Amino acid sequence: xxxxxxxxxxxxxxxxxxxxxxxxxxxxxxxxxxxxxxxxxxxxxxxxxxxxxxxxxxxxxxxxxxxxxxxxxxxxxxxxxxxxxxxxxxxxxxxxxxxxxxxxxxxxxxxxxxxxxxxxxxxxxxxxxxxxxxxxxxxxxxxxxxxxxxxxxxxxxxxxxxxxxxxxxxxxxxxxxxxxxxxxxxxxxxxxxx
Numbered sequence: 001x002x003x004x005x006x007x008x009x010x011x012x013x014x015x016x017x018x019x020x021x022x023x024x025x026x027x028x029x030x031x032x033x034x035x036x037x038x039x040x041x042x043x044x045x046x047x048x049x050x051x052x053x054x055x056x057x058x059x060x061x062x063x064x065x066x067x068x069x070x071x072x073x074x075x076x077x078x079x080x081x082x083x084x085x086x087x088x089x090x091x092x093x094x095x096x097x098x099x100x101x102x103x104x105x106x107x108x109x110x111x112x113x114x115x116x117x118x119x120x121x122x123x124x125x126x127x128x129x130x131x132x133x134x135x136x137x138x139x140x141x142x143x144x145x146x147x148x149x150x151x152x153x154x155x156x157x158x159x160x161x162x163x164x165x166x167x168x169x170x171x172x173x174x175x176x177x178x179x180x181x182x183x184x185x186x187x188x189x190x191x192x193x194x
Contacts, residue, residue, distance in 0.1 A: 033123075033128070034062060034064065034122040034123055034126065035064050036064060036194070037062075037064070037192060037193065037194045038061075038062065038063045038064070038192075038193040039060075039061075039062050039126070039190065039191065039192045039193070040059070040060065040061045040062070040190075040191045041058075041059070041060050041125070041187045041189065041190050041191070042057075042058070042059050042187070042188055042189045043057075043058050043185060043186050043187040043188045043189070044056070044057055044058060044074075044185075044186045044188070045057075045058045045071070045183065045184065045185050045186075046183070046184040047181075047182070047183050047184075048181075048182040048183075049180060049181045049182075050180050055074060056071050056072055056073055056074060056079060057071070057072040057073070057074065057076065058070070058071060058072075058185070059072075060125075062122055065085070065086060066083075066084060066085045066086075067082070067083070067084040067122070068081065068082070068083050068084075069081070069082040069083075079093065079094070080092065080093040080094070081093075082104075084104060088100055088101055088102045088103065089101055089102070089103060089104045089106075089107045090107075091107055103119075104119070105119070119133075120133060120152060120153060120155070124150065124152075124155075124157050124174070124176070125171065125174070125185070125187075126170070126171070127146075127147045127150075127159060127170070127171050128147075129150060129152055130152060130153070133152060133153050134152055134153050135152075136150055136151060136152040137149075137150070137151040137152075138150055144169075146159070146162060146169060147159050154178055154179075155176055155177065155178050156176070156177045156178075157174060157175070157176050157177075158174070158175040158176075159171050159173070159174055160173040160174065160175060161173035163187065163190060165190050165192070167190070167192045167194070170187070170190045170192070171187060172186065172187050172188075173185070173186050173187075174186075174187075
């Protein structure tokens, strides 16, 4: 499998770690913290790194102690699966043997040759800054209060569109940049179980 297939799967994780936006007043924001909530999203991803690029479909199932991310081609054929559990992170790409590492960062370094700060992605996808890392710079829309731009750990994350859901507005279109790496994540469907 091309190196970019594995990269796209890992980048999905990165795109997936965006933070949660302001939520409906009926929900306490703490209830939407990734260490307390289960969510599933379906969408699309586009990745550009230097001269190379790729796009595909994404399905991400997050639980407080585990993640499963499936990456497919635009036509739906499987490209890669990334699984995080209490034993570390495993990547299965194409017909090659599974690759395993203690953290997603180590796995991306081995599979792609560069580190991706994936630990923040589960927060960023929900429109929240990640705790325990560099303080985030945040810009909100003056009218709605929704998060529009987040800068943390060298990543610039722009929230272009939100979906109105029964859980409140959740990010629907997110652009992430880190140096020459650009990721575009479009979420078509959210399911949240606080």
